[in-house]
Amino acid sequence: MKALDRKLLRDLWHMRGQAVAIAAVIAGGLATLVMSLSTYDSLLTTRDRFYREYRFAQVFTSLKRAPEAVAGRLREIPGVERLETRVVAVVKLEVAGFDDPVTGVLSSVPDIGAPLLNSLHMKRGRWLTPYSGDEVIVSDTFADAHGLHPGDRIHAVINGKRKALTLVGVALSPEYVYQIAPGAMFPDFKRYGVLWMGRHALAAAYDMDGAFNSVSLTLASDRHSPHGDERAVIARLDTQLAPYGGIGAYARRDQFSNRFLSEELKQLQTMATVFPAIFLGVAAFLLNVVVTRLIATQREQIAILKAFGYAHASIGWHYVKLVMGIALLGVAGGVALGVWFGLGLSGVYMELYRFPYLEYVLQPNVVLIALAVTGIAALSGTLLSVGRAMRLPPAEGMRAETPEVYRATLLERMGLQRWFNQPSRMVLRHIERRPLKSLLTVFGIACAGGLMMVGNYQRGAIDFMVDVQFRQAAREDLAVTFIEPSSGRALHELAQLPGVRHVEGFRDVAANLRFGHYHYRSAVYGIQPEGRLHRSLDSELRPVRVPADGIVLTDHLANNILHVKPGDLLTVEVLEGRRQTLRVPVLGITKQYLGVSAYMRQDSLNTLLREGNVVSGAYLSHDPGVETALYARLHERPRVLGMVDHAAAIKSFYATLGEFVLFFNMVATLLAATIAFGVVYNSARIALSERGRELASLRVLGFTHGEIAYILLGELALLTLAAIPLGFLVGAGLCGILVLAFESDLYRLPLVLEPYNFALAATVVAVSALVSGLLVWRQLGRLDLVGVLKTRE
C-alpha cells in the first residue's frame, strides 16, 4: 500500500465521526429515492404482470339486458380480439354476525373452464363445480375482513330473493385490484365485496337466462395500431348496444379499479420524483458544503504534499478518494435502507391493492442515479476546494494563514458594543466575517428542518380534508342508493322509518362531460339547492346554494381537467336512459379536496332529463344508536340497493390510507432527522477543526472548558436559532410544491400546516443541535493545549 493511501485510511479513521455524519446525510437522501422508485417500479411491474397473466380486458361496457345472440354481432366488430359477456348484479349481502349494510357485486364466470378475460387468481379453496347452483368465490379482501373460509355460508339478496351461497374459494382479480363501492370515497373491505358465481346459476337468479348485461373485450393489435383501434371499437359497441340500454363503453384507463390504481401510481411516481429531488437536492447541497469545508481544513497538508513533489492530479485524486470513501459509505447505506423501506412501503401498498404477488424490482438505473447525484455533489465540492488549496505556492500554503481580517459587526457599530463581552464579540464577528459560510450553514440546517415538515404535514392535511368532506360538505350519516331511479315519493317512506331525522333525495346520472377537446367521464349529481346534509362549498369553504338551470363543478375538474370557467357552456353526454347530449352553462366552482364532482339542482337535472321528480337515492341523517334497527329496516326494502355508512367509511379510510401515511411519515421523519443531525453535527465539527487552535490558546490563558464551549457552541446555537424560522419557510415552500405535485382526480392535499408540524421540525433541529453540541463539548475537553504552544496552524 502506498504511503498516501495509508494516510487516506488513517484520515478516514480519524474523522470517522464526521464521515459517518456525512454518510448519514447522503444515505437519508438516497434512501428516499431508492424507496420511492423501487416501490413504484415494483408496483408497476407487478400490475403489468398481473394484468397480462390474468388477461385483464381493455374495453368494458354494461347495459340493461341483451340476448346472448347479440354477442356474436359484437365479436364481428373490426378490431375486437376476444370478447366475453357476463351477468353482473349488484346485491345486498348478509354475513352472519355483522349487522351493517353490505353491498356485493356478483359477477358471472363461465360454468365450465376459466374466464376468457379477467381471470381469477385463486388464493385459497377451489374453483366452482361446473353448473353448481350455490357456490361462489369471494374476493380475498372481503374474506379476510370477515374471516370467511371455504365452506362458510353467506346470504345474498338477488333481485329481492334471499339466496344462500356456499363459499368455495378466495380469489384476486385484475378487475378489482382496488375495491371500492359505487358512491363511496374509500375502500371498505367489510362493507363491500366482490363475488364470482357460475353464469347459469346467477342468470337464473337474476332473470338473465340467455342474456347478458356486461361485456368486456380485448383489442386486436396490428402494425398500424399497436394498442388496437380503441375509439372505433367503443363507438361501434355503443351503437350496437344502445337499443339494449347500454350506458357507454369505456377503455381500460377509465375502468374504476385501474383508474384508481393508475392515479395512485401516478401519485407514487410524483412522490418518487418530488420527494427524492427535495431530499437528495438538500443532501447534495449539504454534502457539497461539508466537503468544501473539510478540504479547506487540509490546506497545509496539501501544501506539504505539493512541496514533496506530488503532482496536482495525484493530490486531487487523493482527496477525491477520501471523499468518495465517505460517499460510497453513504450510497451503500442509502441503498440498503432504501430497499428495506421500499419493501416495507410495497407491503403497505399490497394491503390496499390486491395483487397475488409482489415483484420487488430494484432497477440498476436507480442505483446509477444515486451514484451520479452523490458523485457530482461530492466531486464538485472536493475539486473546488482542492483546487483552491493547490493554487497556492507550497511555501505560502505551509505558512500560517495570515490572520483573517475582521471588523466590528453591524450590531457593535450601531453602538451596542459595550453590551457584549469578548467571547460574544468573537461569536458575532465570526458569523459576520464569513457571511456566506454562516448563511450556508443556516440554510443547510433550515433545509433539514424543512424536510421534517415535508415528512409530517400529510397527517394534518388528511385530517383537514376528511373534516371538510364529511363534516361540512357530505354531512349525511348514510347514503342510500335505489335499485333504479324512483319517484320522489320514495323519500317519504324513508322519512317515516324510526330514528330518521332528515332525508334529502338526489338524482345522479352517469355522464361524459365535454368542453372543447377536454372531456371527463363521471356523473352529474342533482342535489337539493339548500340541502342541510349534502352541500357544495365555495372557495372559503362556506356552503353555497346550487343555482337553478346550470352546473357547478369542483375547482380541480373545472380548472385543471375541463378548463372551463363560469359562463362557459359545458356539453353533458348522458350515458344512461335516453342518452341525451345536453348543453349546460357552468354557473359556479366549488371547493372539494376529495374526488371531483359536477352538481346541479335536482329539479333542474330532472327537467333536463325530461323526467318528473325522480331520485336515484337519498342522503339520511338519523338519531344516534338506531343504526342496527335502521339498517335492518332499510335492508328489508327491495328498492334499496346499497348503503354507505359515513362513520364506517371514515374509519376504514384511516385504517387503510392511515397506515400508509403513518409508514411514510415515519420513514420521512427518520430520514429528515438523520439529515438534520448530519448537518448540524458537521457544522459543529468543522467549526471545531477550524477554531480548535484559537480555543486551545484561550484554554491555556485560563478560560474554562465551559467558557470556550460558549464561544464555539454559542455560534452554533445562534445559527441554529436563525435556521429554525427559516426552516419553517423552507418547509412551507416544500409542502407547497408537494401540494401542487400531488394534485389528482382522487384528492388534492390542502396546504394545512398545524402547530405540531412546526414544533416537531423545531424540536428535531434543536435536539440535533443539542446532541451535536454535547459531542463537540466532549471533544473540546480533549483539545491539545500543549500543542498550541508549539505549533502554528
Added chain:
Amino acid sequence: MGELEVHALRGIDLELRAGELIVLLGPSGSGKSTLLNILGGLDTPTAGEVRYLEQMLSGADEDELTRFRRDHVGFVFQFYNLIPSLTAKENVAAVTEIAVAPMRPEEALALVGLGERLDHFPAQLSGGEQQRVAIARAIAKNPAVLLCDEPTGALDSATGVIVLEALEKVNRELGTLTVLITHNAGIADMADRVIRLSDGRIVEERRNQTKRPARELSW
C-alpha cells in the same frame, strides 16, 4: 513495538522567586518545554512535587489547574495565538474580563509600547506588534508568573529585541517572575539566572553578575 517509558524530566530541583527573570536554555528534546508546561499548570509531573506558594500543583485536577492559570499565569506563545476576530484591546480584554485584579487593557498595551494601536485587528499588525499584544494580554491580569515559550522564535532579530525589551520592562516595572524559554544562547545575557537543560536534567545553573539590557542583544 512495546511501550518504552521515557522521562522528559528527571531529578529537577528548582526554586523560582518573585521578580526574577529566568532564561531556560537547551536544545530541542532537552525537556525545557515540559518544564514550562508543568510550571504553567498545563501538565503535571508523574512523580515529585510542584508548589506555587502554599498551593500544591502536582496532583491538582483539571479545574484547579485552569483556575491557577487563570489567576496567576501569563503565557506568551511563539506564534502569538491572538484571536483574529478581536482587536488588540479586545484580545487583552478577553483575559482581563475573567481576571481577579487586572490592569486596564489600555495600560497593558501602553506598557509594551502599543498605546496607539488599540483598535487594530491582528491582521493589521506586524509580527512584532502581534507578539507585543500577546505580552500585554499575558501581563494584563497582573500574573505572578509570566511564561514565554520562544517568544522571539518567529521574529527577525531587530523585532525580537523590541519584544524582549517589552518583557524586560514588564519584569522590571511589575516585578513579575518571568521565565523565558529559548534555544538562543544570545538571549541568556538579559537574565538574572540562566538554567541549562539537557536530556531532562539541569546541567548548568548560573547567575549573571551583570544583566545586559535587551537592546544590546543581537543574534
